[in-house]
Amino acid sequence: MTLRDKTAIVGIGMTDYTRNSGRTVEALALEAAKAAVADAGLKTADIDGLVTYGLGDTISTNVLATDLGLARVRHYADYNAGGNMAAGVVTHAAMAVASGMADCVLVYRALNGASGMRYGGEAFAEMLSRTSVHSDAEGQFLAPLGITMPAQEFALMCQRHMIRYGTTHEQLGTVATICRENAQANPQAQMHGRPMSLDDYLDAPWIAEPFRIYDCCLMTDGACALIVTGAERARDLARAPAYVMAGVTGAGPANRGLMWGNYWDDHASSYAAHIKDDLYAMAGVGPADIDLAQLYDCFSYSVIAQLEDYGFCAKGEGGPFVEAGGIRLDGEIPVNTGGGLLSEGYIHGLNGVVELVGQLRGDGGGRQVAGAEIGMATAGGASPNGGAVILRN
């Protein structure tokens, strides 16, 4: 029994990605959901499962199911989780469909991440302590030192990578500028029309060294959604299916910690090192077969860690690999073709899956990867827990 090729993503939808939607998260979720249903050529009533995730800032499946007027929900899941579940929700939907729990599962993420609760702000700290997404330890041992923002926690990991492997600021900046370049061909991107050079990057203010402001992802109001159904049904729908070859959500040892984990044995490596063997085995492919990758880029450094740990280059070689153009649209493994979280928008990683589906359909326009047949979308910054899916057309 394997998940491979049993299901497919058949519809995608999104709202505009903005700094101030002026709308409720509920309204954003509904717009993206209806767009995904229409894109698939399905009827709303066909949806019988819903999955979402968030840190207290998405809208519950019961609200969206009600707004959609669904007569019956056969399966749902609301994950209290960060971006390391962005691929896991797709895997969950595929598991639900493959096991007969539901026929058409709507996966979505909606948030007012710019105009509502900002990650790293007071409301965020309060939410984390209230919901125990973190343990009580972060509030006791990090926050009183001033470590309250994701950028600071990931900065500690990035610095460790720099210590061990000599990763440079210019290499981080190259990740950021390549994402920005890709966003110029993506009208959906918040940074569309705002190109950035490496000098622009280096001249920008520090947030938490080694991160400058453009090492950090955007804050975004918006929503995106996708629909997973069985492979057979997928063939009769409006759009070419993106088949789910593999999906893994997993972790390495001592993975306690949503961001900085004080117990990990190696802060210069990521979850990817621990899940990649299962992932590739399920898909029946290896890194050399992957035509493009949407690597979860909450921070520029996250791309470097994942390039190494998914085997796109040797451990410690992520920086030089990026610098040599390895992740450009015409490089060895095009990465974050729509601009990623750094330049398209922060829909908490699910927008990477949506971008991947568009690429596999050949809808990438000026950012289309030629001959894209198999792609990966990942979830997890550089921490030891996260996941990924591999899709094919």
Next chain:
Amino acid sequence: METPRPIRPKPTAMSQPFWDGARVGELRLQCCSGCGAHRFYPSAGCHKCGDDGYDWRAVPGRGHVYTWTVIRRALDPAFQARVPFTVAVVALDVAGRPLLPGTMLDCAPEDLRADMAVDIAFEPYDDDISLPCWRPAGEPEEEKT
């Protein structure tokens, strides 16, 4: 205007012995009954062997810098008033090599090095709470600026 204060740690039943030690300038850590590893943060089970038995032990507050960040922008006004400042995560020189984050004192960001030897200090927050800090090893108190 009164300077805003940083977040005050809220000790728990699990962590209270650490804070009791910090108040009197002593570093106290859990030591696993199963494998002998010390650990931090305080936790219910040992992340190295899974054993749930432990006792609290006073250990030397000496370690080496594992990683750090220089914070130059903070959302919390209490910390924005302090920027730039450095938080160092230090690998302690005890069995299990646990990591312990603390504010780096008496060391300019450009002087900080990986694997630099540092000693712990506890800076009083109020009568009950003192926060762990790090100083370059071997520098006498009176020489600090």
